[in-house]
Amino acid sequence: MHKSTALLTDMYELTMLESTLKSGAANRASVFEVFCRRLPSGRRYGVVAGTGRILEDLLDFRFTDEELDYLRQSRIVSEETIDWLADYRFAGDIYGYREGECFFPNSPILTVTGTFAEAVLLETLILSILNHDAAVAAAASRMTIAAHGRPCLEMGARRTHERAAVSAARAAVVGGFAGTSVLEAGRTYGVRAIGTAAHSFTLVHDTEEDAFAAQIETMGPGTTLLVDTFDVEQGVVRAVAAARAAGGELGAVRLDSGDLVAQAFTVRKQLDDLGATSTKITVTSDLDEYAIAALGAAPVDSYGVGTKLVTGSGFPTAELVYKLVAREDSEGAIKEVAKRSKSKASHGGLKVAGRVLDETGVAREELIVSCQSWEQGRAALEERGARPLQVPLVLGGEIQAHDSVQEAAQHHVASRNELPYQAWRLSDGEPAIPSTMIDIFPGDDRVYDGT
Amino acid sequence: MHKSTALLTDMYELTMLESTLKSGAANRASVFEVFCRRLPSGRRYGVVAGTGRILEDLLDFRFTDEELDYLRQSRIVSEETIDWLADYRFAGDIYGYREGECFFPNSPILTVTGTFAEAVLLETLILSILNHDAAVAAAASRMTIAAHGRPCLEMGARRTHERAAVSAARAAVVGGFAGTSVLEAGRTYGVRAIGTAAHSFTLVHDTEEDAFAAQIETMGPGTTLLVDTFDVEQGVVRAVAAARAAGGELGAVRLDSGDLVAQAFTVRKQLDDLGATSTKITVTSDLDEYAIAALGAAPVDSYGVGTKLVTGSGFPTAELVYKLVAREDSEGAIKEVAKRSKSKASHGGLKVAGRVLDETGVAREELIVSCQSWEQGRAALEERGARPLQVPLVLGGEIQAHDSVQEAAQHHVASRNELPYQAWRLSDGEPAIPSTMIDIFPGDDRVYDGT
Incomplete structure (x- = not known):
């Protein structure tokens, strides 16, 4: 198995890179956002998981000679692009919800800013990690709710891919599980091994x-x-x-x-x-x-859970997408962008998100502000008394201090405890709180819709 | 990420090893078998996939100092067991269905023989690989049937764990897919990359x-x-x-x-x-x-398939189990063993399996013979005109020549073409052919059932 994570990537990320290097769009400042259009049918909330793994894998996202040789031999990109990839280091910023945070439709759980080229390359890896880990963490969270304080133990390694099993154990702990049967998760993440x-x-x-x-x-x-x-x-x-x-x-x-x-x-x-x-x-x-x-x-006294946990209890993937929401135009101004085709329309602009609580401390609303800068968005949240949800994870390519698995698990409990009662119900229903979008992006002709 | 696959293992495999090293049962000659009690609801056949990956991962199933340090620090097993693990090499035999072969309830798709100790350690890794890969290959096979010769392309990397994605692409090819978007699968398995x-x-x-x-x-x-x-x-x-x-x-x-x-x-x-x-x-x-x-x-003209492929189209795991079916007793005789509790009863004995075809070359029956040796079982198959389904994959710890991914894909087409018409239907139904168990294990008191 290769250590580099750079080829855990869809081919089109590299051919898009190549085409934009030619067209010049590669260097446009861009904002990509990870969100879901909907939660899996009937679920009341999602759980952010995998953030810490993204940061680890980012360090190994390098095109070494072995990766470049494959690209050269298979003629996937040109020599110019191969040269560019040899020097590739992500030098942009990543903001995201804290690992363990609950999320809802349109919550901007991860935001990647940088040039188009450097940010588009990370699409596949980021989505793979978040879609898998969030699916398992959401199932784990529902199970630990149902267990009412009795310990839940992860035993599903044999029912999922052998490497996914290690990440599933990690995500299960984020969702409240007390231990895992899989030793590699014990070694890698310090999770308690049981059996x-x-x-x-x-x-x-x-x-x-x-x-x-x-x-x-x-x-x-x-x-x-x-x-x-x-x-x-x-x-x-x-x-x-x-x-x-x-x-x-x-x-x-x-x-x-x-x-x-x-x-x-x-x-x-x-x-x-x-x-x-x-x-x-x-x-x-x-x-x-x-x-x-x-x-x-x-x-x-305790529950050992296998298949249904590691396969997301009916929803093995979290339906998260990675979309370009803003980018520099030919004059250097940042423009919102959004896909306008009917069935997959998306909201443009950088999003700054906060959770609005009522006077009793119960969450009432996911407030999502489409704006032009973090500062502008944060001010809008403060004005409305919302708790900011995004933290810096990578700044200028440098990975920032972030939660351990154990801290993420603690944060999940706190975040879940904030939700209104209906969030705890296992039956199908609407998201526990509504997502409200506010648009304070300045200007009238800001939306680029291809017309 | 650690290269060794030895800790992709449930903790209890190691504590069982420790206890049997003490009790002496560790050295009993044993037969473990991988099979499913049923196919996922309504499916007509399963598809063996992952066999080649098991053989690769077996080479890396080594307890190096790094693995042993973790076991020592976490006090999972004693120093005696750690010494035993340091020298561990699987030295037994593995027989299995060819990769790409169709299978049915109770088909013995993989048989591991060796001492209890050396064979029990492989349980988790073998099941993880087969349960994941067979689930994806079965979905791929149904999709390529539905596509009636139009190319199907794998594009699901972002909807599953990043390393599972590479194996999913491989399994999709076994099931008839023509290419994959994920570059690591292109590099590792020579699959055509598309995008x-x-x-x-x-x-x-x-x-x-x-x-x-x-x-x-x-x-x-x-x-x-x-x-x-x-x-x-x-x-x-x-x-x-x-x-x-x-x-x-x-x-x-x-x-x-x-x-x-x-x-x-x-x-x-x-x-x-x-x-x-x-x-x-x-x-x-x-x-x-x-x-x-x-x-x-x-x-x-062609189909690009993502989520539903990599998540097994509703059945993300193949429900395969790894069961002890025979083992040496205290006098050195091989005895069938079987769990007798009502809801999970299993069939004891080494199984030799063959496919019975009618005069037009259409498969009519999966013949599964419970017996005491490969020779005995093979003779029973020959007598009944059944095509033997198992090939040697590992002999005395040595990995044998085996099918490439491309050969497995070809074999799948041949195996699927042999099945009766109803196998090709997408609607729910019974397995395409019945599984018939014959017991020629000698003796009357052969079944050990704990009484």
């Missing part, structure tokens, strides 16, 4: 008793034993006995099949009858936010 | 005419121009004129919004009226297999 045992572990031993004893010998009685390989009731008896034989009380049992609600009650009663009142129950079979909610009244 | 231009390219220029002229200047009149940034009819006139001004006829126009069926007819007529009868039409807006089928009667 129990598989059915194969029981099956490779001669008896279930042998398997439980072997696990307890290395992991201690505080471990979690998988009790549903054969007969659950029998498994629970053996599990508790195995821990006690080692001089302790069993940490937890895991249920991975069957009717989890009914089983949780049965197993809890059985554990209590055995005197194992401190032994916990974790469940792990095909959970999503609805199954977790349905288990809310059952005596379950 | 047009984005709306931002038009918008950064002062006029649509300027943009078209700039693209044609570098790409030639044979390029594909995006004509729906402003007004499609106007765009088509300008596009044809721009190519002619450069002394050629335009290669193609791209439509990326609106009612594609109606627009294709309108634009085709307009192009023909302009005399641009050789100019092709490519469409790219939110396509899936159903939208492609609906465009079958429209004058469209």
Whole structure:
């Protein structure tokens, strides 16, 4: 696998670069914006995730000899463009919502300013990261809401691409998950690694008793034993006995099949009858936010979530787009630009966004100001009492201090807690707060619409 | 990013290793099998994809000092286990269906034999690769069926994780796609890279005419121009004129919004009226297999597919599992093993599989023989006239010659062409052929079920 991230890019970014280098448009100051036209059907909010990964990958976005050789051999661009790429370093600015922030339709979650050439090249990589990570974080957030404080653990590595799995674990933590099964996420992001045992572990031993004893010998009685390989009731008896034989009380049992609600009650009663009142129950079979909610009244202590988490619980991509919203014209003035075709119309201009809270601290509106500069937009937000949502992530090509995964997770809790009650509902509905667009871009003929 | 793939692994694989090293079960000869209990709802067949990637990643599945340091610092396993991991090389065998082969419920698409310890460690990585790649390849296969020979092009990088995008492009080619937009897939797998231009390219220029002229200047009149940034009819006139001004006829126009069926007819007529009868039409807006089928009667020449392809068209993961099906007992005899809990019961024993064709060459049955050795199973297949489906991929730890992506794509066409007519239907239904399990494993008390 190549370390450079520069070819994680659609070919047309490079051919557009080539054409604009010829036409001269390459050097026009430009503003690109990441936003979504709508949230996935019925969702109440989105969750920004992946920002930190963009900043890491930006450092590796370099066209080294290996990348340039491929471009040369495949004749994708000319030698002039290859020379330009050899020196490429993004030298512009990136502003964005804090990682973990909730977002809504048209929220400008990332804004890239620079020349057209330097900014267009980042389109594919930025969208890949945000579309994937935001999809997983949104699912994670809904699941942690449904879990009402019980820990949720990420166990979906085997159900998604092996490298996506690492990023999914990271995004799950941003959305409130307490740990992950995937070790590379533990190493790379300092996320707590967790795990129990598989059915194969029981099956490779001669008896279930042998398997439980072997696990307890290395992991201690505080471990979690998988009790549903054969007969659950029998498994629970053996599990508790195995821990006690080692001089302790069993940490937890895991249920991975069957009717989890009914089983949780049965197993809890059985554990209590055995005197194992401190032994916990974790469940792990095909959970999503609805199954977790349905288990809310059952005596379950934690949830292990796989497939539905890493695939965004029905929405594996966040539908974020990266659009040119303003650029320099031939006289050097910045003009709003917008696509005018009917089904994909977009709003032009740099957007400065803030969240308007009411007197009780509840969010009421996403205020999005189309304007000509950060200063102008910020003033408009201040006037209206809105909390500014964008922070500088890259200035003049230099990556700025930014939130860790753990800080992003904390920020998500704060941002989510600010939302009105309906944001917490799992059922389909409208976005939790409306997005209001205000246009203070000066001038009348500002919109370039190709006419 | 770390090159080693060893930590793309669930933590429990390592703690199970540790416990079995203590209990002695680690060294038991074992057979693990990858299969699905069912196809995603209504699908007629699955497509094996990712096999070649498993073999590449196996070479990098090494616990180097960096991986061992993490395990030591996080106290996930003991020093004894860390010593064992430092020397780890998979030394067993892997057999599997050829990449591109169609599969059905219970098809044993990958079989890993070796000690429990060496085989259990590969579970997570193997499942991640196959579950992702098979999901994309299955979607690609349905789309290329719906396209009836018109080229399908992969353009979904921005809608999935940046590294998954590269593998998705590869899987799309296995499923019949003709090219990809993502350059890293071009470099890594020799897949044809393709691309047009984005709306931002038009918008950064002062006029649509300027943009078209700039693209044609570098790409030639044979390029594909995006004509729906402003007004499609106007765009088509300008596009044809721009190519002619450069002394050629335009290669193609791209439509990326609106009612594609109606627009294709309108634009085709307009192009023909302009005399641009050789100019092709490519469409790219939110396509899936159903939208492609609906465009079958429209004058469209190729399809660019994004979101729905890379997310498996509704089924982003293939539901494949990796199960222990046989292992040595304490006397050194190989015993079938199977989980007996009701909702996830599995079939024990090594499986040798073949496809039974009728006299016209049409597949009629997936024959799956539970047996004790490859020889025994092969003999049973031969007796019944079934084409053997498994080939050796790794023998004694040595990776064998295997299909390239292009060969896998060819094999997929051959395998799909063998299936009965109902396999080609997009509507929900039963698997195209039934899976028949035969058990010739000797002995009566062979099944270990924990009692």
